Amino acid sequence: MMDSGMPQSCRIDRILRETQDTFSLHLSGRGSETFLPGQFNMLYVFGVGEIPLSISGDPQQKDLTVHTVRNVGIVTGALAGLRKGDCVGLRGPFGSGWPIDAAEGNDVVVIAGGIGLAPLRPVLYKLLANREKYGKVVLLYGTRSPEDILFRKELESWRGRFDMEVDVTVDHAMADWRGSVGVVTSLIPRANFDANNCIAMICGPEVMMYFCALELLKCGLDATEIYLSMERNMKCAMGFCGHCQLGPKFICKDGPVFSYDRIRDWLTKGEI
Amino acid sequence: MITTLEPILSGHPFFKGLPEPYLKLITGCASNARFDAGQKVFQSGEQANTFYIIRNGKVAVEIFVPGRGDVTIETLAEGDVLGWSWLFPPYMWHFSARAIDLTRAIAMDGKCLRTKCDSDPALGYELLKRISSVLMQRLEAANMQLLDVYGPRK
């Protein structure tokens, strides 16, 4: 597929500063092609390189592709230096999406850690756009400190809704923070959902996802009802280069979203 | 009307499975406590003779770090157990606790319980079992926080 091998030029329409090291790019040029929440694109900065980035915007919005980027390396640093009107190369969308259809009729627990909220935001948009199809909707979010809370205004507005539960915690805070301090797993026992009729979607650092999955299993969810978004070194995104393998799974084409039962055996082995 | 605290204690997960006579004994050491928002629950360095079962509200466990101020280690809420230093010598608080919101709790007289545990090791065992479980969860959580998984990637 040449069109998935070669990037398409897209223009930056808007850059939003989210936190001190995270920003969102609003791109146009993809036309009417839509995506599944959970999928990612490969973003190319001219002459610098290419990285996988989860799509973090609303799937309903036509010709608007949003990516939330954390400035941590060469390519993300180059992306951070771009201006409105600049062009980037984009190819995708790739990968499997979150089980939004399978979640219909169930309570939905969305657990995000740090930048992991970005790949889950499209899920929340979808759930809220079809609210009547789902039971309780719970969003649990953990991050490093209050300054690192992503999409804060949206979180606060969701928290204000009557048909959604939102709970936020941070790992570190000063005394002026009146919210919760502690790991995001501590929010799980307190959350209001029916473990017998529930689908959970978790995204964040691998250690965090692992402990959240354990906590959900303790609550009574089945391993087939817990979904994680995995990450490995990615180059081609099409299953050719071999870099993204996790045991027998290619993160790019078998994932990045996996139900816990499919990867649990590989997660606890080291260096896989 | 004074309502006995016994039904509240027996319904709490911390005391689940505790034999009836011990529950009565412990209720004898329990009393109601209330902290306004911002009020100190206990101060580090002070004698630790009480532990609290939080009924509602939110409490911050914090420590003063010179140059940084009061740093919140973690927050506890409804159902959580606050304080274990009452059980181990030198029975002194290592951290401070402050109510963030209006908080109601059951205060357990640790000094009284310690004496009773010394004379009845079986009671001591029951309490230690439960405290260790709380400690284990806090330790795992603290390790997670230490990993700083959301930290910079460099």
Added chain:
Amino acid sequence: MKIIERSDFSLLFAVLKSKGFIIIGPTSRDGAIIYDDIQSVEDLPAGWSDEQDCGKYRLRRRNDEALFGYAVGPHSWKKYLHVAEQRLWSASKNGSDLEMHPDQIVPPKLAFLGVRSCELHAIAIQDKVLLQGPYEDDFYSVRRKNIFIIAVNCTQAGGTCFCASMKTGPRVSEGFDLALTEVLEKDRHYFVVEAGTENGKEVLAAISKTEATEKEKQEASEAIDKALQQMRRTLDTEGLKELLYRNYDNPRWDHVAKRCLSCANCTIVCPTCFCTTIEDVTDLSGNHAERRQKWDSCFHMQFSYIHGGSVRASAKSRYRQWMTHKLATWQDQFGSSGCVGCGRCITWCPVGIDITEEAGAIRQSDKKGVMK
């Protein structure tokens, strides 16, 4: 089946060239038999054989003039199909605009002369990976279509061969245009030739009209059986996937790790290894950029780099990744083993690590319940 006498073998070259093919075949260079452009029968390493063992490769003279009396060398056909380096596309910058320039390749028509059964399987395995997944590697696809394959049945086993264990030889079964079996008798040297496709039939018809007799077919078949009997190594594939899946913590991996240099030789010579990396480069002006694809190896440290470090930082984890991928996870990914038993990884490992020995050792310790 037809007969081609040794004296008529040059006709094969003539016919292929007349059809516009460039012939790639075995030739001797720098002390090894490698694959390269060859012009005539004289370029073939007639009368040569090889001695292969763990970390050892030597050429030695035969006492006859067989054209194909050796086993596989360090090259494999992936050199021409899944090429070592290629440009995928280029791009140019025009102010803030980005212009993409796709690359179209027009690969030459190549005739592969001397493809062994293990190699036919290896090509089929790479076809599965690169053409039959959710995406198709267009460059591989275009190159693959233009190949004419002349397979050769092995009549002599190489020192490190174990194709019989992997059920990939020595007899060729499918995927060829022509298949030859070389027969050397006291006073006669000939080839029994089978056509596998219409193209193959056409080429064969232009070379020989002589039908093979039953006796000649028998001689050919016995020659192939000799290769089977000579094979020195075996790899027990019974339940191999499950065996390796439950032995990720076997101490044998530490044993290998002490020896493995992570030099990546095995992945370079392996005919099925397909991993590549992507390089984005730009010129000094900053207005012109290219993306290149190059062979890569799971033995490289940066292969599994993520979040500031490598997932597989230890040599042990990287050797384990290679071997368990080749023999186990490949089965879940592509429905077959990734190993064709060609023995190259054993021969070209500078410290002589033998994949059959490692698999055997893990199976032994698993039986003894070492990892209970």
